[in-house]
Each structure stands twice: as structure tokens, then as C-alpha cells.
Amino acid sequence: MIVLSVDTTTFAGSVALLEKTKLLAEFNIDSPSTYSERLLPAVDFILKTNGMNIKDMDGFALAAGPGSFTGIRIGLSTVKSFSYASGKPVAAVSTLKALAWKLRHPQNHLICPLLDAKKGEIYAALFESRAGKLKEIVPQGAYSPDRFFTLLPSNRIIFFIGNGINAYRDKIFQYFKDKARFSHRSAFIAFEIGLLGYELLRKKKGVKAQELKPIYFRKSQAEEKD
């Protein structure tokens, strides 16, 4: 099964091509704002490099959020069109789960993916890695940092990952002291989105283009103003 995976939910944008769980190629770019111009050329380049086109895909994986509203919409529109044009299913994968997936080894440790949601909020969750899977301990959502950090255990080591680390490093230290570990992994997640998406597609849990839904957790500014 060949899967094309796309993430445009943060500044760390990425496109990956997978054959089952094997990464064939990926393109990662740290881009402030230009996904709408850069996403299609990146997809085109990756496919051409591997001698493929959209019709060769067996399915698509999309980082469906949470994250930047604009980024989510660009990724969603693009992948919806691929799915609509090819008739192949899409798996919508959580950005937070994909970040946590990077740290699923070794076993039985706590992983906290943390994204800066602006306006003083974070998108976050707490996962525990068990037998190569992730169990959601604190549910994914938009939180105030203080509210969220009080939901986490303070007596166990927690691995933090994501761009929220930069914004809230001092506060994390304040709450968790020597129990906090900061991941140095890259923030590019198209490969992990692809791995999690492949699992869904394999189990026929992909959806049709028309059914694809973003993961927002809160209203966009535009909607708030409505």
C-alpha cells in the first residue's frame, strides 16, 4: 500500500511518501506562511522522484490538526482534492498523536505533545507508551497552560515535545522540575502521520474526501467574529 502524507499544521511543514510503514521519501520545510504555494510543488517533486503520480496512491494521510487554522485548511483542501480526484480514502490523524508517536520507544513512559495555540493557550495531551501503542491519559484539547499542567502527574518523568516547549519551558520547569525531559527530535511529522494513517487505512478506517474533518478544538478568529 502506497500512502502520501501531508502536514501543514505548524511552521514545520512536511510531505512524506510511504510504502506500508517504510519511508520512501520526505520533504521537510520550515516555512512561516507559504504552504499554499509550496505544498503542491513538494508533492509533485516527491512523486516524480519516485516515478509515481497521484493515481498510484492507495490512500492519503493528513495531519488534521490541532494547529494553525490556515495551515489546517490548506492541507485539508489539498488532500481532499487528491482523494476526490483519485477516489482513494484519506486517514485524518491528530497532530498531537503524531508528535507523541516519535517518542513511543521505550515502553511505559509518559509523553506530552505541546503546541503553542497562541492567545495564551496550548494544544496538548498526555500519552503513555505501551507495547508500541499510545494510550491517551489526559485528553487532547485546547487548554490554559496552568490548567493543563495541574492535570499531569508530578512524580513521574514526562517527555515534552512540540513547539509549545519553547514558549512554556520556564513554566514546565516550575511545575515538573527534574521530572521534565525536553525532546530534541525534529518537529516534522509527515512520516509519523503516514505511519498512523497507514494503520487506519489498513483497517478500512479511512474516509471519503467529502467526510474528511479537521481537528480544531476551538473556533477560528473568523468564526468567533461571525
Place this chain on the structure above:
Amino acid sequence: MIVLSVDTTTFAGSVALLEKTKLLAEFNIDSPSTYSERLLPAVDFILKTNGMNIKDMDGFALAAGPGSFTGIRIGLSTVKSFSYASGKPVAAVSTLKALAWKLRHPQNHLICPLLDAKKGEIYAALFESRAGKLKEIVPQGAYSPDRFFTLLPSNRIIFFIGNGINAYRDKIFQYFKDKARFSHRSAFIAFEIGLLGYELLRKKKGVKAQELKPIYFRKSQAEEKD
């Protein structure tokens, strides 16, 4: 300082563009044999995506080996030409050191990059991470696995990384039992080559195109037959 970094020394090929220590973009491909066709288009795509061309580079970083002889030669020829054409220096970086660089956090632990050198040999070294730097404890070279493993301490945890893990996993267990840790990081190293290359270039330790040397550790089959 803008640095273009290239690694074609193993099947995990990669190209990265850095501004000092910041990754602007990278392209990673798992390719068995086609670097000679794929390297230039990948460089071209990465540069175009960032609105740059070769003349905008302040220097180049090259994974100079050890690794595949053919891969090393392709990377070397390509980067030599970039350097010659632009008049900008090149930093030659060890593949083994770049692999180990991925694991330099946390402090004071042992890292063993291991590449399958075929013919029953490995390219390997042992590093210790200290204050964000790597100290070479067992020198880089081509070894027989048994010879190399007896050079490593058996009473400390060692993190193994690189494609040699797959070929020699059982033997590593045999020698190091519960002290062995296997890294799940990706094998793409152009970014780490770029980080180490930038450090060299910054200290004026880059070389001219004509002075660029590969890191082989042993003769190629072609040379052996001479």
C-alpha cells in the same frame, strides 16, 4: 551563513539547507542506487523552494564517508563542482560522527554509530557526549565486528545507531545484553552533516574544492584489483 549539505553515503540519502544551525528545508529519500540521477534535482528543488541558487550559498557540507564507495564518489563529485563553480568552501564531515550527533543529548552517555561495511566488516566508532560535544573514545575505522565489540566497555549503557544495527543486532545483544540500547532515529543525516559542517566553516576549517578528500578507511574493490 547559508550552507547546503549533502549525504549520499548510504541508502538513506538526504539534502539539507541550513541558515547557521537552523534547518530551512530537507529532502530525504530511501534509494537503493539512483543518487546520480536524483541528487541534482533534489538540490535544485530545495534551492528553488527557498528562492535561492548555488551562488547564494556561503559554503557546503559533505558526508565524506565512510559508507558506499559509489555513494561517496557521487556526493564528492557533486559538491566539489558546487564549490569549484561558486568559489565557496566545503566542510567534509564524517558519516559516523553525524549519526552519533543525533544522540548527543543527554550528557555523558556512550554512542556507537555502526554502518554495515559488507564483507563481514563494519564502519564504527564509540563517542561520549560531553557538554553538547562528542569525544571519540574508540577511533573511527573499518573493523571486524568481534574485534570492535571487544574494544567497547560492557558495564555501561551504549546507544547504537545506524544500518549496522540490523545486520548485527544478535551479536550486539550477545556482547552487551541489557546494556545495549537501539536508536529508533531515522538514518537521514544531511541536517547533522550541515550542523557539523557549519561549525567547521564558521571556524574557517572548510577546504577548497580541489582539497576535498573522502573518508574511506579501506580500499575500494576496484583499487584492490589494481
